[in-house]
Amino acid sequence: MRRAHTVEQVREAEAALLARLPEGALMQRAAHGLAYAVLELLGSAYGRRVLLLVGAGDNGGDALHAGAVLARRGVAVEAWLLSDAAHEGGLAALRAAGGRVERRRPRPGAASDATASTSTSTTGAFDVVVDGITGIGGRPGLREEATAALAELDGVPVVAVDLPSGVGVDTGELDGPHVRADLTVTFGTLKAAHLVDPAASACGAVQLVDLGLDLPPADIEALQPADVAALLPRPAEDAQKYTRGVVGVRAGSDEYPGAGLLSVSGAASGLAGMVRYVGDAGVAGRVRDAHPEVVGDGRVQAWVVGSGSGQHAAAELAAVLRDGVPVVVDADALAHLDGPLDVPAVLTPHAGELAAMLGRDRADIEARPLVHAREAAEAYGCVVLLKGRHTLVAEPRGQGGRTRVTTTGNPWLATAGAGDVLGGLIGALLAAGLEPFDAASVGSWLHGAAATTAGAGGPLVAGQIAGAVPAVVRGLPPLG
Structure with a gap:
């Protein structure tokens, strides 16, 4: 560390x-x-x-x-x-x-x-x-x-x-x-x-x-490879898909189907035992075509909600909160938060979204990201991941008040849909048993490292990131 x-x-x-x-x-x-x-x-x-x-x-x-x-x-x-x-x-x-x-x-x-x-x-x-x-x-x-x-x-x-x-x-x-x-x-x-x-x-x-x-x-x-290796949930000898965690994704819409696909790709990168998708029928069909291992609605250990949800975002957010399990709130769903949540949560805004949440100018968020990430963690009573070149993960003072900074990744990671993949990764880690602060910081680290691996020094698109996660995990230092 x-x-x-x-x-x-x-x-x-x-x-x-x-x-x-x-x-x-x-x-x-x-x-x-x-x-x-x-x-x-x-x-x-x-x-x-x-x-x-x-x-x-x-x-x-x-x-x-x-x-x-x-x-x-x-x-x-x-x-x-x-x-x-x-x-x-x-x-x-x-x-x-x-x-x-x-x-x-x-x-x-x-x-x-x-x-x-x-x-x-x-x-x-x-x-x-x-x-x-x-x-x-x-x-x-x-x-x-x-x-x-x-x-x-x-x-x-x-x-x-x-x-x-x-x-x-x-x-x-x-x-x-x-x-x-x-x-x-x-x-x-x-x-x-x-x-x-x-x-x-x-x-x-x-x-x-x-x-x-x-x-x-x-x-x-700032996490280092050995820290990620120590925190990463690993299957027990007698593991089965349910004990490894089930993550649900409510993302995408007929207007923004790609967001649903990318959120699922992050969730289905192998970090949890099962992924469930709930959304518009057209998107669900595309998800099944791309990820035949993904199933439909049912019990989950964590939810991912908001990416590309559009006009359905408020209803989708309300639905996941009723389940009482940890949740990753991203993109469109962020606009429907009005205070602290009753479940463990990770909020994943970029600077513009955080500006709207706090009533600030985006330029002020970008000039003072540490102050504002911590302010948002206090205001919403949960972990806040503020995306950026060096992504910040802040927890409220009542939960320890720590901040972690992600230093993996490169400028090619600034590409449409990358944040959707990140939300899915964090949701999988929550379902696998990590606390929100660790899930957000480990997920962000893996996301950046996977982008570097996938791009190999050149450009990449968001869909490549999730596919590189297994190689990054294999390359982590051995435990002990």
Whole structure:
């Protein structure tokens, strides 16, 4: 499991560790981890040029000490100081290793800095820029001197120290200019900004350097293959179709038959023992033709409702709620919710649907998805899965208050009908016995991984996703 901790949690853990370590040891761990990541990106040291953008905080110190390590390896390192102050120990280390320093922001009342050297470099001369402008204590947005420096360096690969400067650390939000990194090297633990969009989209690849922090449980998690393998329901030795779970699907209509077919394909991907379909006769016939193993109405352990239901959505939602079993509510049925449900549920809106549910603008949902997914979980008293590049699964505080972020998938997954398949997958996992939070997050992970497998690096259509689920499950790490 990858976990994201808050700034407060990280600072408390760092303070506890610092009390047991020699002075400067923690920064040296971080700096060496950063330097080795930059070297790996460069591929070689000699003849390479690295520029450090340095702010006043400890991230600037990490960058300067890493620059010293790089300089001792033969890299030509230059630092631009973007603040009136900089980490003195880091400056001394960089200069001692042969690095160059230029102050980009003169001190008030001073025409120049006597210790600064004049840079003769040009943007094209740098192989990598290291962003040490602000750290986890910084607020969203950047100051003018930072944005000016970044503008000069447009096109040069960027390695961010801990996180891209200017992003919202604990919220994953953006508000003003920010760094867009190719690689982010973070320390001790992930933060929300590494997982939650829109800030996560600015991080590039994320590499974690272990500092040995003793951290508490985290509210934000991202499943990894081993976690999915451990959570996935597996048939017992004496299993039969009913004990493996029966999932019912009420989706599609004569107007939108494809939604019914795709919802059934997700439900019938092998994760549950039986699938029942209830819907318009024309759609039911097409479902039987495509999935002869699917049967009609009867008792189920979970329902999937809403995709393509059109004018029947309210009636279909009412019907499944009367059964008193867990339910996945998607698409058209979401518009007919008016408060907390009396059954365990997973709601699966996209940003536009969530905007309508909460009375917000879609742009606000997309700018602050973490806030709004959690708000919806509280308002409806159930698990809310907010679809996106990094899908969020949030549970109400009364159920634990956790949030999971899905990091599988790729841009080809943004295709019509993919969400219908997802609803079916989650419904099958509910019927097989998973709790709503686990069913939603495991289903979302499998959905993204199956899309990547099905597309093999290229385009795909929604119908291919369910067919790739068995291969993804077979590829999970063995238990134990």
